[in-house]
Amino acid sequence: MRSKGYRFRIFLFFSLLVILVINVGSDVLISRYLPGEIKILVNEERDFLFNVPLDAKINGNLEGVVMVNQEPVKDNLVLNLQKSFTIKPKKTGVIDVELKLFGILPIKTVKVDVIDKKRVVPVGKTIGVTVYTDGILVLGTGLVYGEDGKKYNPAKGKLYTGDYIKAVNGEQISRKKELIEIVKKNQGEPIELDVIRNDKNQKVNITPVKTIENNQYKIGVWVRDDTQGIGTMTYMDLDKKTFGALGHGITDVDTKQLIEIETGEVVNTMITTIKKGEDGVPGEISGIIVGGEGNRLGEIKKNTSHGIFGEASNEGIDQVLENDIIPIGFRYDVHEGQAFVRSDVSGKLKDYEILIKKIYLGDESNKGMIIEVVDEDLIKTTNGIIQGMSGSPIIQDNKLIGAVTHVFVQDSKKGYGVFIENMLIEE
Secondary structure (H helix, E strand, O other), X not given: OOOHHHHHHHHHHHHHHHHHHHHHHHHHHHHHHOOOEEEEEOOOOEEEOOOOOEEEEXXXXXXXXXXXXXXXXXXXXXXXXXXXXXXXXOOOEEEEEEEEEOOOEEEEEEEEEEEOOOEEEEOOOEEEEEEEEEEEEEEEEOOEEEOOOOEEOOOOOOOOOOOEEEEEOOEEOOOHHHHHHHHHHHOOOOEEEEEEEOOEEEEEEEOOEEEOOOOOEEOOEEEEEEEEEEEEEEEXXXXXXXXXXXXXXXXXXXXXXXXXEEEEEEEEEEEEEXXXXXXXXXXXXXXXXXXXXXXXXXXXXXXXXXXXXXXXXHHHHHOOOHHHOEEEOOOOOOOOEEEEEEEOOOOOOEEEEEEEEEEOOOOOOOOOEEEEEOOHHHHHHHOOOOEOOOOXXXXXXXXEEEEEEEEEOOEEEEEEEEEHHHHHHHO
């Protein structure tokens, strides 16, 4: 006969299992419907229906801060997220909302950011992008042939792919030619490198090898200090004189890592050829990056997973029209159905019809919606979404709601878009 203690342990085990399953299931719901941060405009009433078994608790004195269901609230508000409700924030600022499963189990905290109304110009221009790394990016190490004819790999086990060399013998460097000159000047003496590896500072000592082919000293490392490409500018904020572009970050082609940048610039580009997308083979825009006076659109300050951001130049601002300013639409404004993507792939700026097929409200990355190109002119020109269109603004109901980020390799007419608020968070 089973003892009471045994039955209690079985009961406890299954109780914990049920709680675990509930928590896992709620995490799935939260990640799908509730992002970690929600943006709301001040003095704008917003309707919500999440239909998830959670309570949202807002702690603190809320008098004069927020209205719920058109009624003022004083303090410690609790909302049932299985029911619809309206919120109208009265002040800008940040409100922390604690989510609890069935009003009992704490799940996560969502930050509600109440901001002033924001209006921007959706640009859609193809741009040339140049970024310079914050330090010298290590791509890998390799063999060198010493003057004795033997093979050496002086950097093996000391430098790794993805490292950033910041200084040599205490001297700050940012360009690979500086590294080459210091190694040459040191005449084979050991050098000390200051390296950033996984966000941590490292000291590395390497002894250069005198090579047989040209009697120069080398440390056997492949490096990069800049990269270039073509993309699309998403928006300009004419009040703040800022811009956002690409909708995703710039990653190194060899390391596949997000590049840590020191600075960079966006300039005009002249499209030379359009390679149409095919099922299984992405298309692309080829062009000439046009530098020089009058072509510099802005200085890049940040490279993030949601795009590149920086200060717009006077020349850049002069190339957009103030009449094109429209409001921002947040993720809860987005709905399935007709929308437009703005691009100049045809040689002039035009809004092309697309369909928003699916929306992932909880998406925190750059795949918040699935879009499909249906405009015959764009299909004729590109056969859908091609490389270089990343950052093309998505407009719905005369609001800027997002930007194109990725193409489906197996179906060039479909791709992903990022919510514009995810880009604005990174500004």
